[in-house]
Amino acid sequence: MEGSGREEKGRRRRGGEEEKRKREEAPSDLERSTMALQGVRVLELAGLAPGPHCGMILADFGAQVIRLDRLGHQGKTWMARGKRSLALDLKRPEGVSVMRRLCKRMDVVMEPFRPGVMEKFGLGPEILLKDNPRLIYARLSGFGQLGRLSKVAGHDINFLALSGVLSKLGRSNETPYAPLNLLADFGGGSLTCALGIVLALYERTQSDKGQVIDANMVEGTAYLSSFLWHSKNLVFWNQPRGKNILDSGAPFYETYRTSDGKFMAVGAIEPQFYALLIKGLGLNCDELPNQLSISDWEETKKKFADAFAKKTQAEWCNIFDGTDACVTPILSLEEAALNEHNQERGTFFTDEHHNVSPRPAPLLSRTPAIPSTKRDPMEGEHTKEILQEFGFSEDEINQLDSDKIIETSTPKANL
Numbered sequence: 001m002e003g004s005g006r007e008e009k010g011r012r013r014r015g016g017e018e019e020k021r022k023r024e025e026a027p028s029d030l031e032r033s034t035m036a037l038q039g040v041r042v043l044e045l046a047g048l049a050p051g052p053h054c055g056m057i058l059a060d061f062g063a064q065v066i067r068l069d070r071l072g073h074q075g076k077t078w079m080a081r082g083k084r085s086l087a088l089d090l091k092r093p094e095g096v097s098v099m100r101r102l103c104k105r106m107d108v109v110m111e112p113f114r115p116g117v118m119e120k121f122g123l124g125p126e127i128l129l130k131d132n133p134r135l136i137y138a139r140l141s142g143f144g145q146l147g148r149l150s151k152v153a154g155h156d157i158n159f160l161a162l163s164g165v166l167s168k169l170g171r172s173n174e175t176p177y178a179p180l181n182l183l184a185d186f187g188g189g190s191l192t193c194a195l196g197i198v199l200a201l202y203e204r205t206q207s208d209k210g211q212v213i214d215a216n217m218v219e220g221t222a223y224l225s226s227f228l229w230h231s232k233n234l235v236f237w238n239q240p241r242g243k244n245i246l247d248s249g250a251p252f253y254e255t256y257r258t259s260d261g262k263f264m265a266v267g268a269i270e271p272q273f274y275a276l277l278i279k280g281l282g283l284n285c286d287e288l289p290n291q292l293s294i295s296d297w298e299e300t301k302k303k304f305a306d307a308f309a310k311k312t313q314a315e316w317c318n319i320f321d322g323t324d325a326c327v328t329p330i331l332s333l334e335e336a337a338l339n340e341h342n343q344e345r346g347t348f349f350t351d352e353h354h355n356v357s358p359r360p361a362p363l364l365s366r367t368p369a370i371p372s373t374k375r376d377p378m379e380g381e382h383t384k385e386i387l388q389e390f391g392f393s394e395d396e397i398n399q400l401d402s403d404k405i406i407e408t409s410t411p412k413a414n415l
């Protein structure tokens with residue numbers, strides 16, 4: 001949280017020194033070679049959002065990730081940090097042969113398509129695992145590999161809906177809303193898939209065998225919501241949507257507008273923290289209903305909202321700074337990157353093109369992720385280099401190129 005005055009400046013300076021020290025202690029090449037997933041080869045078939053995110057996580061933690069792009073520059077190249085790109089036409093038998101050859105030396109292949117697409121190519125798990133029994137074949141789909149809906153198109157909001165979780169999200173008297181595409185695409189999808197891959201890699205150290213991973217966003221999201229299932233009969237969930245403790249029903253777990261049109265987040269659940277909130281707001285506990293008196297929550301919310309509307313966000317930050325009242329400013333992405341606490345920890349980093357991104361999490365003490373700071377690859381930028389590495393001869397590569405089975409692109413000099 002931001003403070004003010006001399007103390008604030010002192011903290012900023014210390015934060016800057018800390019940053020400088022961190023830069024000087026930047027990991028050496030030797031340390032880079034000890035990232036957690038160093039040496040793991042991953043072939044990621046290019047997809048929309050969860051697949052690229054899963055591949056980025058693996059690359060951040062040291063895996064060599066190759067993104068397999070289609071020909072013809074689709075322009076969908078986000079979250080490609082630290083990856084290389086190979087453009088290959090899988091609709092041609094020669095393209096399929098190239099992929100089978102690559103997969104013989106891969107640790108992981110990850111595909112984001114509708115179930116059946118890989119089989120249609122002749123690149124289903126039976127075939128690739130026969131070629132390479134140590135291969136981990138990760139399938140990241142929406143509804144799962146089998147089942148009535150498995151082949152139907154869908155996006156985050158649909159998977160969230162089917163998992164049951166969407167029914168719980170939203171304010172009272174409003175229709176349910178999806179919090180961006182964070183929960184199913186990334187929480188239930190890419191993170192769960194990355195976990196599956198790491199688990200399978202770990203298991204392979206014992207069995208020396210690969211396996212197939214059915215990571216899907218409906219089940220991943222349902223699993224992510226285990227807390228809901230395990231607590232749904234408790235008192236704090238038995239009201240309708242938007243009327244419970246954690247879903248915007250309670251005044252002490254809410255967001256409030258400040259006098260300058262910004263917002264504060266309040267999460268003062270425990271009585272001792274709630275008491276600090278009331279004190280900070282300048283209200284009197286004795287004049288308020290009991291914290292857990294649900295029938296009074298609407299009224300209490302109004303009182304809190306009136307109080308918050310009297311001061312600016314910075315003023316509230318000063319009041320609550322360093323207290324246990326569980327009150328924080330709601331920061332924009334840009335403000336979050338500049339926030340003193342986040343700066344002190346290095347929560348965000350800037351790449352060579354001045355783009356700011358969140359640092360990979362979690363932070364491992366000995367072998368932390370070291371995200372690439374270089375620009376994302378262009379589609380097909382590394383096609384030739386990758387094929388050479390995998391033992392393709394110059395003649396073979398030229399033939400594939402002239403037959404338009406592969407595509408290469410060369411970055412233009414920025415003169």
Ligand SMILES: C[C@H](CCC[C@@H](C)[C@H]1CC[C@H]2[C@@H]3[C@H](O)C[C@@H]4C[C@H](O)CC[C@]4(C)[C@H]3C[C@H](O)[C@]12C)C(=O)SCCNC(=O)CCNC(=O)[C@H](O)C(C)(C)COP(=O)(O)OP(=O)(O)OC[C@H]1O[C@@H](n2cnc3c(N)ncnc32)[C@H](O)[C@@H]1OP(=O)(O)O
Nearest residue numbers: 048049070075089090091113114141142153154155156181
């Ligand atoms: C909410 C998120 C989605 C966010 C997406 C946004 C990021 C994008 C949405 C709109 C985009 C913009 C728009 O397109 C306009 C611009 C276009 C420009 O090019 C770029 C800028 C744009 C502004 C663009 C920017 C962004 O892209 C957008 C804003 C999600 O929920 S993501 C999760 C989605 N669901 C899943 O992943 C579940 C599993 N997957 C599926 O169910 C399906 O894949 C899916 C997603 C329903 C798509 O179905 P589709 O029929 O298209 O594909 P599949 O059935 O899976 O089959 C794949 C086909 O691709 C062929 N193929 C693949 N690789 C190759 C290859 N190397 N060679 C040859 N062919 C290949 C494969 O053969 C299949 O083709 P066929 O059907 O012909 O066999």
